[in-house]
Amino acid sequence: MSLFGYTRAGQEPGAPRPPSPLLWIALIALIAGLLVLAFAWLAGWIGRDRVTAQAFTDSIEATGPPHPGFRRAHTKGVCVSGSFQGTPEGVALSSARVFAQRQVPVLGRLSIGGGDPHGPDANARVRSMALQLVSDDGQEWRTAMNSFPFFAVPTAEAFLEQTRAGIPDPATGKPDPAKMAAVLEKYPSARAFQQWAKTAPWSNSWANTAYNGVNSFRFTAADGRSRDVRWSMRPQAEFVEMTADQRAQAGLDYLADEFQQRLAQGPVRWDMWVTIAEEGDPVDDPSQVWPMQRRQVKVGTLSLAAMQPQADGACRDLNYDPLILPSGIAGSGDPILAARSAVYSQSFNRREREIANGTGAAATGKEGAK
Numbered sequence: 001m002s003l004f005g006y007t008r009a010g011q012e013p014g015a016p017r018p019p020s021p022l023l024w025i026a027l028i029a030l031i032a033g034l035l036v037l038a039f040a041w042l043a044g045w046i047g048r049d050r051v052t053a054q055a056f057t058d059s060i061e062a063t064g065p066p067h068p069g070f071r072r073a074h075t076k077g078v079c080v081s082g083s084f085q086g087t088p089e090g091v092a093l094s095s096a097r098v099f100a101q102r103q104v105p106v107l108g109r110l111s112i113g114g115g116d117p118h119g120p121d122a123n124a125r126v127r128s129m130a131l132q133l134v135s136d137d138g139q140e141w142r143t144a145m146n147s148f149p150f151f152a153v154p155t156a157e158a159f160l161e162q163t164r165a166g167i168p169d170p171a172t173g174k175p176d177p178a179k180m181a182a183v184l185e186k187y188p189s190a191r192a193f194q195q196w197a198k199t200a201p202w203s204n205s206w207a208n209t210a211y212n213g214v215n216s217f218r219f220t221a222a223d224g225r226s227r228d229v230r231w232s233m234r235p236q237a238e239f240v241e242m243t244a245d246q247r248a249q250a251g252l253d254y255l256a257d258e259f260q261q262r263l264a265q266g267p268v269r270w271d272m273w274v275t276i277a278e279e280g281d282p283v284d285d286p287s288q289v290w291p292m293q294r295r296q297v298k299v300g301t302l303s304l305a306a307m308q309p310q311a312d313g314a315c316r317d318l319n320y321d322p323l324i325l326p327s328g329i330a331g332s333g334d335p336i337l338a339a340r341s342a343v344y345s346q347s348f349n350r351r352e353r354e355i356a357n358g359t360g361a362a363a364t365g366k367e368g369a370k
Helices: 021-043 053-062 088-093 156-165 177-186 188-199 244-249 254-263 335-356
Strands: 077-086 104-112 127-134 140-146 211-220 226-235 268-276 296-309 329-331
Touching: 053 156, 053 335, 077 127, 088 268, 088 296, 104 254, 104 296, 127 211, 140 226, 156 177, 156 335, 177 188, 211 335, 254 268, 254 296
Parallel strands: none
Antiparallel strands: 077 104, 077 296, 104 127, 127 140, 140 211, 211 226, 211 329, 226 268, 268 296
C-alpha cells in the first residue's frame, strides 16, 4: 500500500518500490561526467599546474620557435648503427640477454641539446647518445644518455618549473632572468649544474664524449639478486678539449662532419660501465651524484660503424623511451625517469601527426626531420 492507498500494477503490497527513472538518469549522468573529468584531467585540459606530459611538452615548445616534424628537445642529430658486446661481469649482474649474446645490433642517435634543428653543433653545451638494442630473444633495451654528470633538479615538478622559467617573455623575446634566478635559488642542484656548464671542458667530438644515464635502474641477475645501478658510456677515443675560439670557427655541422671522418677510419667505441649503489645512496634523485668509491663494473662495449642523416635514417621514427627495458633491467622510482618516458611519448605522437598531415619537415622533404 502506498501513501495514497494503492500499489502499482503488478506490485505486491509491502514490496519495495523500484527506483525512479529519474534516479537512474541522474546516476548515468554522474558517471558520464566523472569519465569526462577523468579524461580531461589525464589529457591536461584541467588542472593547469599538474605535472602532465602535455604540460611538459607545451612548455618545451614554448621555449623557442616551432619546428613541426622534429623532436621537441635534442632536436638536431644523426642516426648511427653498430653493435654491442656484453661481458661476463654484465651477465653476473643482469639476466638481460644483451649481456650474454655475442653481438647485439644497435640503432642509435647522436644529438646536441636545444630545440633548433639547424643550430651550430659546436655551440651546444649538452651532447647526447640514444640507443636501441634488440637481442635475439626479441627483447628491447632503449636508453638515452647525456654528457652532463647529474640532472639539474630533483623532481618532475622542479623540472617543469625550470622549463617554464626558460620560456621567453613576449615583451622582450627573452626568458625573464628573475624566474631563472628563482629556480637557482630554490634548487642547489640547479646551481651546481650551472657551475658544471660554465667550467667543465668541452670535448671536440661526439666520439670522445662520455654519456651518462643519470637516472637509476635495477639490475636483476639470474640468481634473483637485484642491485640499483647507474650506467655510462666511456669513450675509448682520447679526450681532446675544444677551445672557445675553435667553437667560434667551427662549421654548422661540425660534430657530424668530424664523426663521419672518424668512421671512415673504422668503428668508434665506448665501454659501458655501471656504478652499483650502496645502502643510503639517493637512488630516486638524479640530481645527486653517488660517492666516487662505489663499485664500478664494465658490462660491455659499444661499437658504432655507420652514420645516416636523421631525415631519412632509421632512427627518425624511433622513440628512445628510457623505460623500454628487457627482462633483467627495471626502472627505479626516480620521478624524472617516469617524466622523461611520458614526455618522449607525447613528443613522438605530436611529430608523427605533423609528418602524417603534411606539416612536418619530413613530409616536406627538409633535411634533418626529427
